[in-house]
Amino acid sequence: MSENPTSADLIARLTAVPGVDSVSVDGDALWAEAPRLDVAALAAAMAELGLRFVTTTATPLGPDGETTVIHHWVSEPTLVNVRTRTRNGRLDSLAAAVPAASWAEREITDLLGVAFAGHPDPTPLLLPAGAAPGLLRAAMAEPRTAAPAPVSPLARP
């Protein structure tokens, strides 16, 4: 790995990405809030800075609603987290520019039903071909209580 950008460089470049509202520092991590993120611009900025893509976290905001999506990148030793959200259940694909994001986005589609526009290979990753996307969405959006019984949707009547 070549010279890593400083934290100030990262903050300045992230702030310039269209759709990024704010960037905060939490210990060794940066958190960018970008509800209307320009995904292609983010990919270009990360490539320019030489950051490595780690993964994408998705959390449903409701059984049929939108989804919070966090793209995680690393510039040693700083972890860069960019939080956005879907609009009408869709988000532009990062995998179109970042091949390493391909499996992460396919998995999110399988489990939470998020559609990634422009994904180069939108085939199911974990589910069989033809299965409806969003296998775990309803179960993950339920109110959380510690369950003594099996909680898999497959174990329910």
Added chain:
Amino acid sequence: MPYTFPLGPYHPALEEPFKVNVRCSGEVIESATVEVGFSFRGIELLAQKRNWVEVITLIERVCGICSNTHAMTFCMAAERIAGIAAPPRAVHIRTVIAELERLHSHLLWAGIGAEDIGFHSLFMEIFTLRERVMDTLEAISGNRVNYGMNRIGGVHRDIPDPAAHGPALDALERGLAEVVVPAFTANPTALARTRGVGRLSREEAVRRGVVGPVARASGLDMDVRKDHPYLAYADLGFRSVTRTAGDVLARVEVRAAEMLESVRLVRAALAGLPPGPLAAVEGVPVIPPGEATVRTEAPRGEAFYYVESDGGPTPARVKIRTPSFVNIPAIEPMVIGQPLADLSIIQASVDPCISCTDR
């Protein structure tokens, strides 16, 4: 006439169920596609339905090889949200278990790799050595697979007599130096099956975002223990291992050298075991609202956890990115232009963990 050959999902060359569909022309592979999902268990969902103690038991079962990595990384994330610092003795014990786990994982891989190239006597030698590691883990934790060592804020069990493990480490180091490393790096049979086979260029490794020994064998000097030291690695003086060839032999060499470094780290951590308590908190911890991201270096590479709490009795979200999830897709470029007979050892050289990948 090109034809398609499916390796898996159930095949003697595969540790666990996954499928590599290869398109061949004669004996040469033209393209490959990897399919996973045969061991999906929905662990990230189940983690939202268990309290903060029960979920550690669940998370430890993400993988039967790097089980400690998962439980430990989850606990570290919960500790970060709650502002809990594990005591120094617990940190050293976690380091000992993490490196013993790396040793048994790399030895498991080396044994399976030997079997995949038809080197059965080497397989037996390696698994005899691996038993020494498993015995040591059992002596410390009482368990051979899921060790149950981690709790939020520290560890469950002490290592009351660190010197007692010295003879096992001596035997292990001798076996590695005299048998395993020479067999893989100097034996003509092993070299013929690994040198120049299944190359992954540095550029492709960057493009694919691979981690761990796969990345280090392609010239990327990346290791969380060095780049973002955690546990006791900064104090113990960790040395990373890299190679530039990017072939199966380079991946073998990286893991072989790492095993010797792991033995050194275990010795140093045991020798410098600080006095003090095993945990910073007692009972069921209360995790306040917050979120944390934590990375650790699992045997197969960087493990990433995102954990979110809303202050309730269960985690609000647990996201797990295992190293195999990013390493397995790299099998596709590795096998292009290679003989079909080498598909088995090339996919094995990634040390793919399907249980981790599917979760």
